[in-house]
Amino acid sequence: MxxxxxxxxxxxxxxxxxxxxxxxxxxxxxxxxxxxxxxxxxxxxxxxxxxxxxxxxxxxxxxxxxxxxxxxxxxxxxxxxxxxxxxxxxxxxxxxxxxxxxxxxxxxxxxxxxxxxPTYQLLGGKYRDEVRLYCDCHAGEAYAVDTGYTDYGDEAAYEPAAYAETATQAVELGFDAIKFDLDTPADNDPDPFNGRLSAADVAEKEAIVEAVVEAVGDDAEVAFDCHWDYSLDTAKRLARALEPYELLWLEDVVPPENVDAQREVARSTSTPLATGENRFRVHEFSDLLYDFAVDVVTPDPTTCGGLAESRAIANRAEENYITFSPHNVCSPVGTMACVHLGASVPNFDYLEYHALEVDWWDDLLVRSDPLIRDGRIAVPERPGLGVELxxxxxxxxxxxxxxxxxxxx
The missing domain is CATH 3.30.390.10 (Enolase-like, N-terminal domain)
Structure with a gap:
């Protein structure tokens, strides 16, 4: 050994x-x-x-x-x-x-x-002085998680107007990219197990997407997350229905275990597809990237093996001209680690920010100024990650x- x-x-x-x-x-x-x-x-x-x-x-x-x-x-x-x-x-x-x-x-x-x-220097150097964030938003109380269990909100939270209102608020905060969860409680009716949506269900989701896209106009790019919910036929129909809206991406449309199914969806639509947050180490990304089953790869550096492993994934993505947008639901500590990674990766695009509702998020670090400014985080020049808890x-x-x-x- x-x-x-x-x-x-x-x-x-x-x-x-x-x-x-x-x-x-x-x-x-x-x-x-x-x-x-x-x-x-x-x-x-x-x-x-x-x-x-x-x-x-x-x-x-x-x-x-x-x-x-x-x-x-x-x-x-x-x-x-x-x-x-x-x-x-x-x-x-x-x-x-x-x-x-x-x-x-x-x-x-x-x-x-x-x-x-700074850590970015050890990862190969700096391509950019600041890292762009996309804001992962929820419409009202539409989606909550407690120890991994999803707790859905009431019906009003899933009205297109609720999504549009939250989208407008995020843009007013300075974000030029936003994401919403597109899976809803209605997905479980009449059957909570087979992952199939009716034509009417797809139309309801299209109405949500249309409301958000119209609300932000040219001020922000828009992505949606499906949380691996849908059957192959539904994923294809949904992705094709959303083609006119020119999304930043549609994320995790089918369960993650089968790369062939993911590739089938990719072949069927011009809507950009993203996935990767629940894969581990570079080996689990190879087929996804070299079979062109994804347009945007989204590993989570605090999940998949850390910063060097994530950079290896980004390198393989770059070989195939695929952009790299890490998943991130961390505190400011993990977020800043991802900022150093984003600074060092040429094909980096956006980093996820998923703590809009945590009003003390910034306070977890010793600092006088807000960490996020106009939807961006400046790459620190202090040694290491440049943060103090x-x-x-x-x-x-x-x-x-x-x-x-x-x-x-």
Whole structure:
């Protein structure tokens, strides 16, 4: 077996640093945000974030045994070690890779701080000074999630006018790209299982799209998310029905397991299709990209393997002239990690922002100015991710007793 724990022994004294501890925390935002902090004997710490979900911090804590004593500058080797050491636990996919993603991001933050450069510099350099965001919106109380369970709103929340009103508000905040969920409770009537929509159902969704597009005009691009809800025939009919609206993209139209089905939809329509947020590591993206089953690829860096793995996905997408727009439902910590990634990727387009309803989102970082200005985030020039967690605000919103948990305590 390859031994990724066999690290190099020669290093300049200034870079001979060792990991001493790993701490985790869960912050209750609109999702549970899984944070990780890595300590070193140089007195420097690195901050990272993994995608939402139960027990991810437990897995990150379990990984402590494979990190303590290691040099944090070996970011990619350590990520591979975590995957290898957890391979018997499903470490090549799923929540184990998600946990490793947060650790990897914290290592990039550490590496930048130790070398006194921003993380984007370590990822290859900068293509842009600011990263554009698209705002993931909800019409009224149309869509809520509690520990992964979808809780739909009342019927009024799904009227086209409700979507149009929220779209207008987002544009007034400075966003020039927005996205809405297009799946609704009506999708489950008369059958909640087969994923098929009637012609009347498709027409109702077209009315929503038309209302949003007309409301924003040329001020914003518009995307819609289907959350893998539909059968192949419905996905084709829906995508074709929406062709006149020239969407930014239509996302996750069919369940994610079958690339051939995704490709069939892509072949049937001129509406751009996006998918990728629930795939893991670069290997799970290869068929999607090389078979041209997608127009916009949307991996989640805090899910799929971290920043280096996401950049590898972006590189493969660039080979096929496919744009890269990462999925992101993170706190400002994970968001800023994605900003560094977006700065370093030539085919980057938009980064998701999914916290419009969290009025203390900015407060989680120590800063005086708003993080988002006119739908954009400036790429930091400070070392590492360029962010500092406000421990008091984090503690106020922490899940459970206290903020940080360490396996070595």
């Amino acid at each position: 390859r031994d990724y724990g066999a690290g190099p022994s020669r290093r300049a004294d200034a870079r001979d640093v060792r990991i001493t501890d790993v701490e985790t925390a869960v912050i209750e935002g609109n999702f549970d945000w899984n944070l990780v902090r890595i300590h070193t004997d140089a007195g420097v710490t690195g901050l990272g974030e993994s995608y939402r979900g139960g027990r991810v911090t437990d897995i990150m804590g379990y990984m402590t045994d494979f990190l303590v004593g290691e040099n944090p500058l070996d970011v990619e080797r350590l990520f591979r070690r975590l995957v290898q050491e957890t391979s018997g636990h499903g470490g090549t996919t799923g929540k184990v890779v998600t946990a490793a993603s947060g650790v990897e991001i914290a290592l990039w933050d550490l590496a930048g701080k130790l070398l006194d450069v 406000d421990e008091d605000v984090a503690a106020d919103h922490a899940k459970g007793e206290g903020l940080w948990t360490s396996r070595t305590d």
